[in-house]
Amino acid sequence: MARIRICPRCKQPKLRPATNVSGWLAPEMFECSECKYVGRFYIEIDPEDYELEGEAKSKKE
Numbered sequence: 025m026a027r028i029r030i031c032p033r034c035k036q037p038k039l040r041p042a043t044n045v046s047g048w049l050a051p052e053m054f055e056c057s058e059c060k061y062v063g064r065f066y067i068e069i070d071p072e073d074y075e076l077e078g079e080a081k082s083k084k085e
């Protein structure tokens with residue numbers, strides 16, 4: 025199953041490759057469209073895990 029990358033700052037799957045940052049190609053950099061995070065770090069998870077985490081939060085007792 026394909027994994028998804030989520031932002032390490034806001035935990036949202038809003039990351040996209042950040043290209044042409046500072047005028048040069050940065051293939052290992054990622055930009056978050058949610059919180060404007062830019063960096064090389066990201067969290068890679070299975071989509072199932074992401075859904076489970078969401079359920080756990082919504083069912084907080």
Ligand SMILES: [Zn+2]
Nearest residue numbers: 031034056059
């Ligand atoms: Zn973010």
